[in-house]
Amino acid sequence: MDQQQRLDALAAVTPAEELDHIRESIVSNLFQKSRELCSKSVVIQDKNQLYKSEKLDRIFTSKVWGFPIMLGLLGVVFYLTIAGANVPSSMLANFFGWVEGYITLAFTAMNAPEWLHGLLVLGLYRGTSWVVSVMLPPMAIFFPVFALLENYGYLPRVAFNLDRLFKKSGAHGKQSLTMAMGFGCNAAAIMSTRIIESPRERMLAILTNNFVPCNGRWPTLILLASLFMAVGFTGGMHTLVTAFVVMGMVLFGVIITLLVSWMLSKTALKGTPSHYTLELPPYRKPKMLNTILRASLDKTIYVLRRAVKVAAPAGVLTWVLANIYIGDTSILLHFVQFLDPFGQLLGMDGFILMAFIIGMPANEIVLPILLMGYLSTGALTEVEDMAALKQIFLDNGWTWLTALNMMLFSLLHFPCGTTLVNIFKETKSWKWTFVAFAIPTVIAIGVTFAVAQVIRGFGWV
Amino acid sequence: MKEYTIALAGNPNTGKSTLFNALTGLKQHTGNWAGKTVTLASGYYRYKNIPLKIVDLPGTYSLFSNSEDEEVARDYIVFEKPDVTLLVLDATSLERSLNLALQVLEMTDQVLICLNLMDEAKKKGLKINAKQLSKNLGVPVIPISARNREGLDVLSDTLLKMCSGTIKTKPYKMKYREEIEAKIIKLEKELSEILGPDYPARWLAIRFLDGDSKLIAALKNKLASNGEGGGVHGSTTALGRSGGGHSC
Known part of the structure; x- marks a missing residue:
């Protein structure tokens, strides 16, 4: 087309060697004018107030205090979550147990068949009740507290502190931001890697994002840590130790992120990190009530609804699988028994692996499916309180090693279905999507295997 | 409406x-x-x-x-x-x-x-x-x-x-250094001849001067899709890729 050719003729109007010069000139003119406009319309009344953010940053991002403050805040968040969640969790569990009694009475009154009661009450209702009582309270505390920190402007400071580590591992500093996003939802974080311009560094961020726990995995980590990891302690100490264990998990995830980034940047994704400027936004006092309400309602309800929505059909499916027999064992048990030897090798069991596999669509449902699996095989514990929950695990041969390795596997294993779909959408490559699945899976298997062998080797369990 | x-x-x-x-x-x-x-x-x-x-x-x-x-x-x-x-x-x-x-x-x-x-x-x-x-x-x-x-x-x-259209604006247009201005004005004239009044000719002139090849490619793309009857709603490549919503 004539129009196109005439445009092409103009495209090279500036010789290549002058381009930098022209851009520089344009930009400096822009800056000049902005300053001029600003001085005409802005009056600074109080210099002290203006530099408050800078003063705070000198503390929050200082070489000495940056990391201790970061770990301290993280610890406080976990402590509040664990300390606050216990009582409401037990209360909810009690409540659901009390309601169950009446539902069962109603079933009897209507002369409902035994299998229907089993399917709906023992499978669906109990599974769902456990999910709600176990997951709701920690989420209702954790999300608002985290959101307050985020709205205050602390997250970019975390990114700033971690920036140096990411650079050293050959990745882009902005990866610390996409990682922070992953603490909420890995699937969303995969999309947020668009802020990284270089394709190599963006791929690093995509492949390693899964190593930080998302909304769906926090409850699993917090619950297992509080049930099994601080057994010898009581009261405040118990909470403190639990908080430390969860924090340790997070740190371990970050270390794995850095290690994998480093290894990839030395092999498949070679290259040097590019420069960028990380903006530190001003600290803003969050709108307390607004933030708390939005975080609890939006995030908590979102995760819970997702869990219940997927967990309810999964509960029915699990119950059905557990009650259809081939020979003298149920389909579910066939599957579990098939996985069990491998699970034992990793310090877990067949049920746990089964839950991770069936729970692939969403991490939120791994724990519910596991519970339903256990409940469906005779260990029918009523929903009572947290001690009863622990008893379910103990009855199925759990030790603290089982809990530890399930936490590790949850932290490190393959990304959930939604995340994988997003990875494919963003990379448009089956190969990289498979790599994003394979790396975490291999690491999760390797780490849990090693931990199980060492702990058993020393005879600690 | x-x-x-x-x-x-x-x-x-x-x-x-x-x-x-x-x-x-x-x-x-x-x-x-x-x-x-x-x-x-x-x-x-x-x-x-x-x-x-x-x-x-x-x-x-x-x-x-x-x-x-x-x-x-x-x-x-x-x-x-x-x-x-x-x-x-x-x-x-x-x-x-x-x-x-x-x-x-x-x-x-x-x-x-x-x-x-x-x-x-x-x-x-x-x-x-x-x-x-x-x-x-x-x-x-x-x-x-x-x-x-x-x-x-x-x-x-x-x-x-x-x-x-009740409020009419008269936006301030950046002025650059003289030697650049001269080039901008010349380019602006040529571009408005080629493209007509639908595009911001002065701004495009500055981008051409700046050698912004991605913008030039996007512009040509846009013109081509208009030519094919794509109309004003034909999206550019950059937009097409990122129209997705937010999950989570």
Whole structure:
């Protein structure tokens, strides 16, 4: 087309060697004018107030205090979550147990068949009740507290502190931001890697994002840590130790992120990190009530609804699988028994692996499916309180090693279905999507295997 | 009834998404950090019974082709031609915000500026003369605080008046150094001959001078799709890739 050719003729109007010069000139003119406009319309009344953010940053991002403050805040968040969640969790569990009694009475009154009661009450209702009582309270505390920190402007400071580590591992500093996003939802974080311009560094961020726990995995980590990891302690100490264990998990995830980034940047994704400027936004006092309400309602309800929505059909499916027999064992048990030897090798069991596999669509449902699996095989514990929950695990041969390795596997294993779909959408490559699945899976298997062998080797369990 | 389209542009972390939520009642995730919005999100609201479509562009510091999000924002303003581009400036760091504002004023006449975070600016002891700024820039400047929902009615009022053409703007156009100016004027003349009045010839001249090959490619693409009868709604490549919504 004539129009196109005439445009092409103009495209090279500036010789290549002058381009930098022209851009520089344009930009400096822009800056000049902005300053001029600003001085005409802005009056600074109080210099002290203006530099408050800078003063705070000198503390929050200082070489000495940056990391201790970061770990301290993280610890406080976990402590509040664990300390606050216990009582409401037990209360909810009690409540659901009390309601169950009446539902069962109603079933009897209507002369409902035994299998229907089993399917709906023992499978669906109990599974769902456990999910709600176990997951709701920690989420209702954790999300608002985290959101307050985020709205205050602390997250970019975390990114700033971690920036140096990411650079050293050959990745882009902005990866610390996409990682922070992953603490909420890995699937969303995969999309947020668009802020990284270089394709190599963006791929690093995509492949390693899964190593930080998302909304769906926090409850699993917090619950297992509080049930099994601080057994010898009581009261405040118990909470403190639990908080430390969860924090340790997070740190371990970050270390794995850095290690994998480093290894990839030395092999498949070679290259040097590019420069960028990380903006530190001003600290803003969050709108307390607004933030708390939005975080609890939006995030908590979102995760819970997702869990219940997927967990309810999964509960029915699990119950059905557990009650259809081939020979003298149920389909579910066939599957579990098939996985069990491998699970034992990793310090877990067949049920746990089964839950991770069936729970692939969403991490939120791994724990519910596991519970339903256990409940469906005779260990029918009523929903009572947290001690009863622990008893379910103990009855199925759990030790603290089982809990530890399930936490590790949850932290490190393959990304959930939604995340994988997003990875494919963003990379448009089956190969990289498979790599994003394979790396975490291999690491999760390797780490849990090693931990199980060492702990058993020393005879600690 | 005609539906008007408003594009929200501005630096990262100036509260564009907060304003978007306040206007549309949607719950786009907001947070105090740069890069929260990487795709185009759109929502609707009615003011005085007139339907308005709001498009939340990714936050950027400039509109040169540095990264995908800058291209998305820039292509939208120039090629999709929203009825009004609503520029959200951070009252607490006006100088940096104005840098982007000057670039947008080159691209389109239909610009409305809102000074967000006025409450923060006040706390920091900054006094901003919006009238003076409006006089200098040649477009309306409305002080607001999106998160406290202050100034939103005045903003919507002005938006509507601009859409319907009641308020005419006369945006300030950047002047560059003499030797560059001379080249710009020559190029501008040639480009407006080639492209007609539908494109901001002066701004394009500056981009050609700057050797912005990605923009030139996007422009040719746009012209080609118009030629095929793609009409004004044919999207450019950069937009096509990022039309997805937000999950989570």
